Amino acid sequence: MTSTSPTPAAAGHGVAVVFEEMHRWYGPVHALDGLSIDIAPGELIALLGPSGCGKTTALRALGGLDVVDQGRILVDGKDMTTVPANKRNMGIVFQAYSLFPNMTARDNVAYGLRLRGVDADARKKKADDMLDLVGLGKQTTRYPHQMSGGQQQRVALARALAIEPKVLLLDEPLSALDAKVRRQLREEIRRIQIMVGITTLFVTHDQEEALAMGDRVGVMSQGRLEQIAAPAELYDKPKTRFVAEFVGLTNRIDGTVEAGRINLLGTSLPLLPGSATSGHATALVRPESIRLAAQTGSGARVAAISFLGSMCRVQAAMPSGEILIAQMAASDFVSLQPGTEVSVSFLPAPVFAIAD
Amino acid sequence: MLVAVLAYLILPLIAMLEFSTRGDVDPVTKAATRSLQSYAAIFSYPNLVDGIIASLEIAALTVVGMLAILVPTMVWTVVRVPRMRRVVEFLCLLPLAIPAIVIVVGIAPIYRFIGQHLGPLGASPLTLTFIDIILVLPYSYRAIDSSLRGIDTATLADAARSLGASWPRTIFEVIVPNIRGGVLSAAVLGIALVLGEFTISSLLSFNTVQVVIYLLGKRDPFVSVAVSLLALVFAFVLLFVISRFAPGADNRAQRAAEEPA
Amino acid sequence: MTQLVTRSASPSATAAGPASSGAGASRFRGAGNYLALIPFHVYVGLFLVLPTLIVTIGSFQDQAGSLTLDNFKAMFTNEQFIGSFMKSLQLALITAILGAIVGGLLAWAVVRGNPNGILRQLVIAACGVLAQFGGVMLAFAFFATFGFNGLITMFLKNNLGMAADGSWLYSLAGLAVVYTYFQIPLMLIVFLPSLDGLRQEWYDASASLGGGAWSFWRNVGGPILAPSFLGALLLLFTNAFSAYATAQAVISQGCALITQQIACQMQSEVILGQENVGKALALGMIVIVSAVMAVYAYIQRRASRWVK
Numbered sequence: 001m002t003s004t005s006p007t008p009a010a011a012g013h014g015v016a017v018v019f020e021e022m023h024r025w026y027g028p029v030h031a032l033d034g035l036s037i038d039i040a041p042g043e044l045i046a047l048l049g050p051s052g053c054g055k056t057t058a059l060r061a062l063g064g065l066d067v068v069d070q071g072r073i074l075v076d077g078k079d080m081t082t083v084p085a086n087k088r089n090m091g092i093v094f095q096a097y098s099l100f101p102n103m104t105a106r107d108n109v110a111y112g113l114r115l116r117g118v119d120a121d122a123r124k125k126k127a128d129d130m131l132d133l134v135g136l137g138k139q140t141t142r143y144p145h146q147m148s149g150g151q152q153q154r155v156a157l158a159r160a161l162a163i164e165p166k167v168l169l170l171d172e173p174l175s176a177l178d179a180k181v182r183r184q185l186r187e188e189i190r191r192i193q194i195m196v197g198i199t200t201l202f203v204t205h206d207q208e209e210a211l212a213m214g215d216r217v218g219v220m221s222q223g224r225l226e227q228i229a230a231p232a233e234l235y236d237k238p239k240t241r242f243v244a245e246f247v248g249l250t251n252r253i254d255g256t257v258e259a260g261r262i263n264l265l266g267t268s269l270p271l272l273p274g275s276a277t278s279g280h281a282t283a284l285v286r287p288e289s290i291r292l293a294a295q296t297g298s299g300a301r302v303a304a305i306s307f308l309g310s311m312c313r314v315q316a317a318m319p320s321g322e323i324l325i326a327q328m329a330a331s332d333f334v335s336l337q338p339g340t341e342v343s344v345s346f347l348p349a350p351v352f353a354i355a356d
Numbered sequence: 357m358l359v360a361v362l363a364y365l366i367l368p369l370i371a372m373l374e375f376s377t378r379g380d381v382d383p384v385t386k387a388a389t390r391s392l393q394s395y396a397a398i399f400s401y402p403n404l405v406d407g408i409i410a411s412l413e414i415a416a417l418t419v420v421g422m423l424a425i426l427v428p429t430m431v432w433t434v435v436r437v438p439r440m441r442r443v444v445e446f447l448c449l450l451p452l453a454i455p456a457i458v459i460v461v462g463i464a465p466i467y468r469f470i471g472q473h474l475g476p477l478g479a480s481p482l483t484l485t486f487i488d489i490i491l492v493l494p495y496s497y498r499a500i501d502s503s504l505r506g507i508d509t510a511t512l513a514d515a516a517r518s519l520g521a522s523w524p525r526t527i528f529e530v531i532v533p534n535i536r537g538g539v540l541s542a543a544v545l546g547i548a549l550v551l552g553e554f555t556i557s558s559l560l561s562f563n564t565v566q567v568v569i570y571l572l573g574k575r576d577p578f579v580s581v582a583v584s585l586l587a588l589v590f591a592f593v594l595l596f597v598i599s600r601f602a603p604g605a606d607n608r609a610q611r612a613a614e615e616p617a
Numbered sequence: 618m619t620q621l622v623t624r625s626a627s628p629s630a631t632a633a634g635p636a637s638s639g640a641g642a643s644r645f646r647g648a649g650n651y652l653a654l655i656p657f658h659v660y661v662g663l664f665l666v667l668p669t670l671i672v673t674i675g676s677f678q679d680q681a682g683s684l685t686l687d688n689f690k691a692m693f694t695n696e697q698f699i700g701s702f703m704k705s706l707q708l709a710l711i712t713a714i715l716g717a718i719v720g721g722l723l724a725w726a727v728v729r730g731n732p733n734g735i736l737r738q739l740v741i742a743a744c745g746v747l748a749q750f751g752g753v754m755l756a757f758a759f760f761a762t763f764g765f766n767g768l769i770t771m772f773l774k775n776n777l778g779m780a781a782d783g784s785w786l787y788s789l790a791g792l793a794v795v796y797t798y799f800q801i802p803l804m805l806i807v808f809l810p811s812l813d814g815l816r817q818e819w820y821d822a823s824a825s826l827g828g829g830a831w832s833f834w835r836n837v838g839g840p841i842l843a844p845s846f847l848g849a850l851l852l853l854f855t856n857a858f859s860a861y862a863t864a865q866a867v868i869s870q871g872c873a874l875i876t877q878q879i880a881c882q883m884q885s886e887v888i889l890g891q892e893n894v895g896k897a898l899a900l901g902m903i904v905i906v907s908a909v910m911a912v913y914a915y916i917q918r919r920a921s922r923w924v925k
Contacts, residue, residue: 100837365747455903457861
């Protein structure tokens with residue numbers, strides 16, 4: 001699967017997509033609560049959130065598989081809100097098992113072309129090209145049940161792209177796959193997406209996936225968009241408590257807020273906008289912002305160390321019994337062992353604090 | 357269209373209710389009356405009561421016998437001799453390819469032999485149990501099989517064995533509780549099938565409930581219809597109750613719960 | 618590389634010693650595993666395989682037990698026997714087709730409802746009863762509806778003044794109506810799992826690729842369901858073909874259907890002195906039903922090939 005880099009099917013014709021104040025109710029459940037997003041041409045937006053947050057509803061609304069009760073969907077400036085799914089020209093890759101089981105890989109990919117009246121030779125060629133693009137040039141006559149989950153999702157991607165859709169919609173396409181295949185395929189999808197230049201909406205509950213793939217990542221909760229930003233910004237500068245807690249691993253440490261800063265275990269750290277403004281508060285601190293150094297008499301002890309390749313993750317038990325998780329380059333932890341007494345300090349990065 | 361189909365399916369059942377609750381025509385007004393006399397009359401036919409008792413006894417014996425033969429065999433094939441799974445499946449489903457009437461033809465000589473050599477025991481309708489176990493095999497097999505497929509039987513058995521359980525304990529204390537949905541379905545299907553069985557008991561001249569209903573139908577159809585309706589309702593209640601415990605029911609619920617609202 | 622090979626080779630070499638000494642024991646234990654299946658096989662052998670063998674062998678024997686083909690000659694020349702076979706085949710085919718179509722539509726309606734709804738469970742339980750445990754009781758249900766004193770007959774007579782007497786019920790046409798009554802629910806039971814297996818994703822994928830309902834059913838849904846539908850049709854066919862109880866209850870006089878014909882032969886065999894013709898007819902039934910079931914099994918395998 002290493003890049004044979006075939007020629008892109010259609011380069012750089014991405015269109016803009018706009019969600020405008022979308023609302024959707026399922027009975028009493030408010031699945032979309034005024035969702036608005038502007039997606040730039042060619043951009044990949046990852047929608048991230050826990051199950052039931054409305055991300056899939058948003059994707060299905062864009063694909064025409066679900067309706068919105070209020071609001072509009074604009075694609076390339078045109079209002080698509082009420083256009084039926086089969087007239088929208090959107091390529092959708094579903095979670096799993098969406099390939100037609102009675103058709104070979106080639107017939108699956110050619111299906112959309114057949115519906116468009118493309119003649120047999122042309123659609124065979126196009127289907128084979130698309131399968132080539134996803135690295136399955138030699139498996140064109142296999143049936144879905146003869147392929148692995150990863151291969152099936154590649155075919156699904158080829159099928160979605162074969163119709164040269166305006167927008168590519170990915171509905172948790174990797175969630176049913178093994179961790180290794182998953183990582184490999186997500187890089188592959190991203191590479192193809194950039195090469196084709198297609199505007200893409202990617203829905204996932206896996207934050208690592210969202211941060212790795214998105215040009216921007218939108219975090220959703222209860223039908224609302226909490227924050228949409230580039231991955232690094234989202235990670236470093238969460239705007240809301242939900243984002244701070246949901247994205248990345250966080251330690252919760254008690255401190256006191258004063259004049260825009262928080263005092264944690266004797267260290268004063270700057271606060272992110274939206275944090276608590278005074279009094280006792282809980283700071284949400286990333287493991288990589290915590291430094292541990294061997295020091296006798298400090299009261300905290302190393303409880304466990306896990307080796308993550310180039311990184312190490314250390315659990316330290318505080319005198320209060322709480323556990324802090326710190327992460328650093330493996331070389332910085334050589335002196336530590338379970339039981340070692342350590343001192344705790346923080347990098348001076350701003351943190352998010354919640355009022356108690 | 358759908359309404360017409362449902363009407364076609366429900367109408368005969370309503371008719372049974374209407375038919376079996378007809379009372380005597382009022383001598384004064386000439387109007388039809390409603391009464392439960394047909395139901396009360398059930399007890400005035402000792403043959404019928406005997407038939408019902410016989411069928412219930414056969415049903416109980418059939419279920420016990422079927423479970424005793426099938427459960428250990430099926431668990432054993434899954435855990436120890438998976439190669440034999442296809443053979444056991446084939447044998448269990450074979451009765452679907454051999455009509456009951458054919459089994460009667462072939463088994464009549466055997467029953468004649470039993471009747472001649474085992475004396476009074478051979479004349480008891482309870483001997484029908486032997487054939488009824490065969491008749492319920494396909495249905496019981498499917499019910500238990502779907503339960504066994506729902507759990508990782510081999511791993512469960514390995515786990516139990518590694519913790520020191522003997523084979524009987526492994527099967528009855530570890531595996532059976534995990535396939536109880538399927539076992540229950542198998543039992544209920546068995547009961548219902550035996551209560552509805554006519555072909556074999558009729559041709560071997562045993563008076564089970566169906567045979568008595570059939571014979572009585574010529575003399576007092578009202579009572580026959582009443583008993584039939586009761587039997588159908590009884591089978592329906594049984595099936596409905598197990599459909600709430602049936603294997604797969606919880607999976608379906610879970611799958612539905614995982615899907616976006 | 619070399620080191621790797623030698624290292625991985627050595628444990629298996631040391632393991633070879635104990636393994637070879639234990640081979641006899643494990644072979645013995647393997648046999649023991651099969652021994653545990655003996656009760657099942659003996660039982661099925663005695664009460665299923667033996668009767669089938671008695672039928673098969675008996676059909677090639679005359680009264681004295683010597684080999685003959687006379688029973689089959691009788692089967693193929695006697696118009697009564699041929700007629701019974703034809704009536705049974707016709708009845709089975711017609712009621713299977715009717716049941717498959719109507720039951721299939723009913724199943725479709727059920728599958729579109731709430732999968733955990735109480736209505737669905739009620740319908741399934743009711744269909745289970747009507748499809749598999751009816752027999753004589755269903756005949757009585759129809760007597761109560763369309764028989765001489767049935768609800769509908771009385772209604773037509775008393776309220777509409779029609780000359781309805783319900784005698785049609787006791788004919789082959791009446792039998793077809795009663796048979797269809799258990800074929801429809803059987804179809805629902807058999808076909809429902811296949812319909813449940815149709816995934817929403819397939820419909821959505823087809824729609825997103827530009828397909829409407831017709832494209833989906835023609836290219837995806839239809840081909841996927843076709844084997845199951847055909848398989849269910851065959852199952853319905855054998856079900857009706859093998860049925861005896863309902864037929865006997867509805868048409869108690871005579872030997873119209875093949876199952877009734879076999880029963881007649883069985884009951885009168887001593888008088889007629891052609892003891893084994895019934896066995897030949899029974900073997901004929903086995904051949905027909907087995908052939909249909911073989912096709913059914915083949916179709917089922919194909920159907921399950923696609924879906925999981």
